[in-house]
Amino acid sequence: MNRILAVTRLHTVVWWNQFIWPWAIMAISLLVNILIFASIDEAAPGKTSTGGLSSLYVVSAIAAAVSISQIFPFALGMGVTRRTFYVATVLVNVAQAILYGVLLYILNLIEGGTNGFGIGLHFFRVPYIDVSNGLLQIAVYAAPLLFLNFVTMFVAIWFVRFGTNGLFATGAAAILVFGLLGALITWQGWWGDIWHWLSTQHQISLLVGWPALVAVVAALGGMAAMRKKMAPGMA
Template identity: 45%
Template sequence: MNRVLTVPRLQFVAWPSVVGWPWAILSLSFLINLAFFASMDGRDIEQTTGGLASIYVMMFIACINVITQDFPFAIGLGISRRSFYLGNVFSFGAQAVVYAGLLYLLAVIEEATGGWGVGLTFFGIPFLWVENPVLRFLGFAIPFLLLGFLGIAIALVFKRWGVNGMLTLSTATLVVIGGAVVLATWRGWWSAIGDWFADQSNAALLVGWPALFTLPLAVASYLIIRRATP
């Protein structure tokens, strides 16, 4: 257990890149949007922005960096692959919970202040809003876990199989997505696909499906790291 907890401590030595940059970029995005919409001086426009995505993108990048930069160092210190993996799960899982709690609080404040006094919707995006408080919290947290495990899995493919592994993964992804697009177009399924998404609840789109995809990514990452080269 001590080895597992050593991993988060190693990562948070460089806390500016782990915590500081994600929140600094999110804060900058928020302030720019706030200033922009305040300058509109009450004009009748749709004041909803996608700036919230910046912190999720930063989590994805941070998890890739953890594998590419910290993995060799941790193995060199005698930390096992299993301990390193579990330490990372604990670390970014805790971040996901804390970040989700802060985003939830900011969304509540945003709603209570009428969009920060200018009608800005930054944290509580309407089409992603979930009324149930628990599901709303999970709606912030689960996407963090999904992108975190996705970043770890991609970085581990590179560590395990190198450039050839990344090219193979990219090619397979392109073939699957491209093939799906061609098949849907050929069979005329786009209308049915659109109806299916429209029928899904916000909770399913933000919590259910992301959680379903997170589990196999977590399992695959654990299996790959057991044979990954630092």
């Protein structure tokens, strides 16, 4: 366990990518949204919800994928096993998601206490993802981050293992499978049933449960792929 905790410190090598840039870009997005909505508030009262918060998730997911290509070769050069590196990386991402969830919840409270930064802006308190329970709100912020990070990490590991051709071939196969599945659903007229099933799902199931489940599957898939022989230069 001490070895794993020691390896987590390797992520400080790319701490700007993983911990600074996501918040910096989100802060810029928040500032831009405040300026835009402050200027149109009188013309469009009440229409102050924005998806700018997604910038944090997108940048974090990209940074998670980049960390595989930047830190993994360095870790191997220091004699770190694939399993140790991956478990340490998972721990870093879980801790990151919890920390981000807490910080976003604090910003949620600030936004609520200032009436949306004085202009009724819904940046952190976006309708539907805003819940009344504090712990659940933290989970609502954290689960999608884990989902995106582990999925992009899995893609990065797949790329490192099989190269560009393998990644594109997998993407083409996925498009084919989902395309055929979509055609089957359309042919059978199942879209209405699927939509009904989704609409009857509990809010927390959609925001926390399902993203967390996919995150676990992606994390296990990444572990399986990581433990196999990697591409030349990454073994």
